Amino acid sequence: MKHKYIHRFLEGELLKDTPPRAVVLYGPRRIGKSTLLEHLVTQTPCRWFNADLPGVSEELNFQTQGDVLNALLQGKAIVIDEAHKIADISSIVKLLVDANEKLKEPRQIFMTSSSAFYLIAIKESALGRVVSRQMWPFSLDEIAADSGWGNLIENIEHRIVYGMMPLVCEQPEQARAYLMDYCEGYLLRDFFDENVIKYPAKLRKLLKILAYSVGSEISYDSLAREVGLNRLTVEDYVDRLQKASLIRLCPSLSRNLANEIKKGKKIYFFDTGVRNALINDFSPLAARSDAGALWENFFFMERVKLHDNRRDFTEMYFWRTTDRRPKELDFVEVLDGKMRAFECKLSSSVKTTPHAKTFLEAYPGASVEIVSPKDCFRIFAGSESN
Numbered sequence: 374m375k376h377k378y379i380h381r382f383l384e385g386e387l388l389k390d391t392p393p394r395a396v397v398l399y400g401p402r403r404i405g406k407s408t409l410l411e412h413l414v415t416q417t418p419c420r421w422f423n424a425d426l427p428g429v430s431e432e433l434n435f436q437t438q439g440d441v442l443n444a445l446l447q448g449k450a451i452v453i454d455e456a457h458k459i460a461d462i463s464s465i466v467k468l469l470v471d472a473n474e475k476l477k478e479p480r481q482i483f484m485t486s487s488s489a490f491y492l493i494a495i496k497e498s499a500l501g502r503v504v505s506r507q508m509w510p511f512s513l514d515e516i517a518a519d520s521g522w523g524n525l526i527e528n529i530e531h532r533i534v535y536g537m538m539p540l541v542c543e544q545p546e547q548a549r550a551y552l553m554d555y556c557e558g559y560l561l562r563d564f565f566d567e568n569v570i571k572y573p574a575k576l577r578k579l580l581k582i583l584a585y586s587v588g589s590e591i592s593y594d595s596l597a598r599e600v601g602l603n604r605l606t607v608e609d610y611v612d613r614l615q616k617a618s619l620i621r622l623c624p625s626l627s628r629n630l631a632n633e634i635k636k637g638k639k640i641y642f643f644d645t646g647v648r649n650a651l652i653n654d655f656s657p658l659a660a661r662s663d664a665g666a667l668w669e670n671f672f673f674m675e676r677v678k679l680h681d682n683r684r685d686f687t688e689m690y691f692w693r694t695t696d697r698r699p700k701e702l703d704f705v706e707v708l709d710g711k712m713r714a715f716e717c718k719l720s721s722s723v724k725t726t727p728h729a730k731t732f733l734e735a736y737p738g739a740s741v742e743i744v745s746p747k748d749c750f751r752i753f754a755g756s757e758s759n
Contacts, residue, residue, distance in 0.1 A: 376543045379519045381409050382682045383506060388413065390504040392479035395466050397456065399486040400508035401618050401643055402559045405539045406485040409508070410452050414481070418448040424458035433465050441472045445480050456484035457567070470502035487563045488617060507618070510537040510644050512678040513753045522750045529746045530658040533671045536646025552650035560647065564617050575600050576610055583611075583620060583640050584651040588666030590637050590693075611640070618643055621677060626690035626705050628736070634693045641670045658719075658746075668746060669703055669717045675753065676704065676715075692732060700728040702741065712739035715752075721745040 383398075387409075390396045398406050422429050433453070435441045444451065451469070456462050466484070473479045516537070517525045525532070535541050535548040544551070561577070570576055579600045583591070593611070597604045614620045625637035642648035645667055649655050658664050673689070680687040687708040693701040705714045716726055729741040744752050 377519075378408070378412055379511065379515060379539075379542075381405065381508075381515060382512070383409065383508060384413060386682070386684065387483070387506060388481075390506070391481045391483065393470060393473040393476075393482075394501075395470050395482035395484060395503050397484045397486060397503055397505045398508050399488065399505060399618070401510075402487045402563065403538065403540065403555060404508060404510045406487075406508055407454055408539070410454075410483050410485065413483075414450045414452065417450050417481070419450040419452060420444065420447040422451070422453045422459075424453065424455040430459050433459055435465065435468055438472070441468045445469065445472055445476065448480070449478075450481040450483065453482075453484045455486060457486045457488045457563075466503060488567055506684070507681045509618075509674065509678045509681065511539060511542055512537070512682065513675050513749070514679070516542060517750070517754065522754055526747060526750055529749070533645055533658055533667055533746060534649060534655055534661075536644040536649070536671075538644055538646055541646055548646065549650075549655050552646045553653070556647060556650045560619065564613070564619070568613055570610075572602065572606075575602055579607065579610055580614070580619075581651055583614075584642065584648050587641060587648060587663070588639060588669040590634075591640055621674070623673065623689055623691050623704070626692045626707070632695045634695060637691070637693060639691055641673045643674060645671045645674070664719055665717070668719060672715070672717050672744065672749070673704060675749075676706065679753070680706075694731070700731045702728055702732050705732075705739075712736055714739055714741040716741065716743045718743055718745050721748045 387396055387398065398410065400406060422433060424430070433444070435444070453459065453462070459465065462484075466482075469482055473482060513525065513532075516532075531545065535545065535552070538552070538555070540551050541548045564570075565573065579596065579602075582596060582599055593604045593608045596611075597607045600607060602610075611620070611622070615622055619642070621641050621643065623639045623641060625634040627633040627635045642651075648670065649667075654661075658667065661667065676689060680689075685708065687706050690705045690707065691701070691703060692705050692714070693699055702714045703717045705712055714729070714732060716723075716729060723743050723745070725741075725743065729743075732741060733739060742752065
């Protein structure tokens with residue numbers, strides 16, 4: 374059954390980025406990368422290379438400049454889907470873009486990848502020829518643009534528990550089964566394909582421990598003891614999981630106060646539904662002991678999506694002091710020296726906290742906003758201007 378297409382805010386940005394350069398759209402599997410590109414090129418003659426199919430690498434194994442030109446002239450756009458699976462993709466992209474620059478009517482060149490591991494190599498080899506754009510599951514403002522903020526806020530607790538993966542949003546009655554299958558079949562598929570992991574079972578155990586640790590400070594030493602690996606291996610695995618866009622680290626902010634946490638870090642999952650599938654718990658938000666942490670994860674990723682869509686280079690931190698009674702703010706966004714902080718609360722009746730007062734005394738030019746699930750539209754509605 375074909376589902377209604379939901380507009381993605383990256384569409385306009387992708388069209389600005391090409392031609393003559395190539396655009397790599399990357400992010401976890403099954404978040405709609407191919408669907409987005411299909412929508413963009415639907416009215417355009419397009420040559421589509423699906424690297425999941427056998428023989429595609431040979432089609433892109435250019436022997437002459439004429440082969441490169443022929444590939445470009447077969448349509449107004451070229452899409453290389455799951456481009457990281459193509460041998461020597463960096464050289465292929467370089468050849469395509471160099472030839473594209475000489476055309477009177479340059480073609481659009483798009484690539485998708487469920488891996489960020491190859492982006493550095495592609496960028497280094499094809500310097501100045503490639504733009505990379507991170508993609509995530511649906512954002513709140515994308516869903517609201519389709520169905521309205523009223524409907525979205527009415528069902529916000531379901532979104533927080535089951536996440537924002539496209540098929541979850543399109544078929545909510547199948548959400549749990551889909552997410553469990555996703556974690557079993559898709560989540561680590563490319564990760565294991567591209568990384569030589571000596572202890573795959575321990576990596577899966579680490580991922581589950583991280584799922585239980587959402588919203589809490591993590592220590593590589595503690596994780597190493599729990600998983601049964603050395604600290605450096607755990608640190609390497611966490612770094613690789615982040616590069617695969619499966620988790621996101623949030624570091625601590627330390628600028629003004631001597632008693633601020635200097636090297637703290639928290640971890641959040643790219644989608645709360647995927648996180649809940651890892652621990653096999655889809656209890657309603659009101660019945661959960663981890664409801665606050667889950668709302669934190671959801672809110673954090675919505676801010677990440679917003680800033681990545683806008684590519685405004687905003688940095689995100691959490692803030693905590695080392696007092697006997699520590700003060701803490703969930704998130705602090707920093708851009709061009711300006712700070713905007715957020716406290717995530719489950720109840721909309723909370724208007725301020727003593728922690729916010731301490732933070733504003735240390736950073737008088739900053740702002741602090743309390744945000745709950747039922748009033749988050751204040752933060753995200755019209756978010757292109759926030």
